[in-house]
Amino acid sequence: ILNVEQSPQSLHVQEGDSTNFTCSFPSSNFYALHWYRWETAKSPEALFVMTLNGDEKKKGRISATLNTKEGYSYLYIKGSQPEDSATYLCASLNSGYSTLTFGKGTMLLVSP
Amino acid sequence: DSGVTQTPKHLITATGQRVTLRCSPRSGDLSVYWYQQSLDQGLQFLIQYYNGEERAKGNILERFSAQQFPDLHSELNLSSLELGDSALYFCASSVEYRGGKLFFGSGTQLSVL
Numbered sequence: 574i575l576n577v578e579q580s581p582q583s584l585h586v587q588e589g590d591s592t593n594f595t596c597s598f599p600s601s602n603f604y605a606l607h608w609y610r611w612e613t614a615k616s617p618e619a620l621f622v623m624t625l626n627g628d629e630k631k632k633g634r635i636s637a638t639l640n641t642k643e644g645y646s647y648l649y650i651k652g653s654q655p656e657d658s659a660t661y662l663c664a665s666l667n668s669g670y671s672t673l674t675f676g677k678g679t680m681l682l683v684s685p
Numbered sequence: 686d687s688g689v690t691q692t693p694k695h696l697i698t699a700t701g702q703r704v705t706l707r708c709s710p711r712s713g714d715l716s717v718y719w720y721q722q723s724l725d726q727g728l729q730f731l732i733q734y735y736n737g738e739e740r741a742k743g744n745i746l747e748r749f750s751a752q753q754f755p756d757l758h759s760e761l762n763l764s765s766l767e768l769g770d771s772a773l774y775f776c777a778s779s780v781e782y783r784g785g786k787l788f789f790g791s792g793t794q795l796s797v798l
Contacts, residue, residue, distance in 0.1 A: 604784055605784045607786065607787070609787075615791070616687060616689075616775065616789035616790060616791050616792055617728075617775075617787075617789045618687070618789070619786045619787060619788070622784075622785075622786050662727070662728065664728075666783070666784045671733070671740070671741030671742075671743075671783075672718070672730055672733055672741045672743070672783070673730070673784070673787070674730070675720075675727045675728040675730075676727055677726070677727040678727065
């Protein structure tokens with residue numbers, strides 16, 4: 574079983590704070606790393622798909638980096654807003670495994 | 686709207702019963718995935734179909750089965766239901782065979798009483 578770990582499990586910040594969370598995955602036979610945002614009462618929505626070591630992706634105030642050699646990815650949110658409140662999921666795909674393995678997510682709450 | 690349609694949104698049934706969950710993928714997507722989300726668990730992969738063929742299998746119970754039809758819609762059949770099968774079941778679709786961005790449906794909340 575592929576082990577994908579996310580930390581912290583939950584996070585509570587104030588509006589305007591910048592924050593970041595971590596996704597750890599096995600570095601061996603790496604193929605792709607996905608980030609999804611899952612808002613309450615909705616379905617997960619893709620943020621980024623990253624494949625190359627050193628990859629950096631950005632979407633508005635949200636960005637992500639990827640280190641495939643050491644097996645981690647960071648997700649950054651600059652100037653958090655209440656609408657950023659959601660669970661952020663990462664998922665890793667490694668060769669030898671048939672499909673994505675999801676972490677349990679980081680639950681972010683942004684207070685006004 | 687992801688373009689993936691799942692029905693029904695909610696399902697309440699009794700132990701021992703059988704239910705069918707339905708999923709229509711985004712137009713043009715050939716891959717359909719089924720996931721189970723239960724309390725304290727992450728998204729658990731159940732099964733994937735690609736263009737009508739079973740491509741990958743996760744920790745899917747023998748009481749569960751799925752298929753993808755020629756029009757690419759998929760059904761997940763859950764039988765001999767137990768209390769522990771209560772969960773949120775997601776369908777997702779992707780254009781790629783492997784590793785592509787997933788587009789999720791709104792899910793079916795199954796309650797087994």
